Amino acid sequence: MSKIRVLIVDDHAILRDGIRALLGLYDDMEVVGEAGDGLEAIDKVRQLGPDVALMDIAMPRLGGLEATLEIRRESPDTRVLILTQHDNKEYVYPMLKAGAAGYVLKKAAGTELVAAIRAIAAGGSFLHPAIARDVIDGFLGRTNGVSEEAEYEKLSDRERQILTLVAEGRSNKEIADLLCLSVKTVMGHRANVMEKLGLHSRTDLVKYAIRKGLISIE
Numbered sequence: 001m002s003k004i005r006v007l008i009v010d011d012h013a014i015l016r017d018g019i020r021a022l023l024g025l026y027d028d029m030e031v032v033g034e035a036g037d038g039l040e041a042i043d044k045v046r047q048l049g050p051d052v053a054l055m056d057i058a059m060p061r062l063g064g065l066e067a068t069l070e071i072r073r074e075s076p077d078t079r080v081l082i083l084t085q086h087d088n089k090e091y092v093y094p095m096l097k098a099g100a101a102g103y104v105l106k107k108a109a110g111t112e113l114v115a116a117i118r119a120i121a122a123g124g125s126f127l128h129p130a131i132a133r134d135v136i137d138g139f140l141g142r143t144n145g146v147s148e149e150a151e152y153e154k155l156s157d158r159e160r161q162i163l164t165l166v167a168e169g170r171s172n173k174e175i176a177d178l179l180c181l182s183v184k185t186v187m188g189h190r191a192n193v194m195e196k197l198g199l200h201s202r203t204d205l206v207k208y209a210i211r212k213g214l215i216s217i218e
Helices: 013-023 038-048 064-074 089-098 110-121 129-140 148-153 157-167 172-179 183-197 202-211
Strands: 004-009 029-035 052-055 079-084 102-105
Touching: 004 013, 004 038, 004 110, 013 029, 013 110, 029 038, 038 052, 038 064, 052 064, 052 110, 064 079, 064 089, 079 089, 079 110, 089 102, 089 202, 102 110, 102 129, 148 183, 157 172, 157 183, 157 202, 172 183, 183 202
Parallel strands: 004 029, 004 052, 052 079, 079 102
Antiparallel strands: none
């Protein structure tokens, strides 16, 4: 039986060492390489062609999101499994949209990580249980039965523009100057956006924009 060839991508050497030791306990696993950041990961995938790239998100030089996008473009046979401490939607959704086949938290048991590697190497997917619940909730939509996509479609082109600018951190005055509108008009559009999307604060708006891919998480 051929072994599952794994590339470990994380900027912490001690964590890479621990994962290598863990996977070494299993006859069907082989660690073929390590990388300390996204750029190195892309190079190692080109050189080694691993079955699975075990990917962290926050790393120097190039993060896991950009690395996953590039790996999936260049080497579609290499499956990406995210291993991270981040369990919020603002990280989960963009990583899955980038092409990651699985998402495991660093607090998970070693047996869960091994199960995830086996699942995605076989062509399946794997989500940590708490992550899976969030993804299902996001797919089904909010409790009022209206999906996020349907809510977004309610926004006018101007409201979508202002949503993005607010999420980027621009003030009402800056947006007004940029769009040649009055501050009062900008505030009105902003209030409409919040109401239509069921949001209650600027933080909620920023999280929504990240989840929708309107602004980057990096």
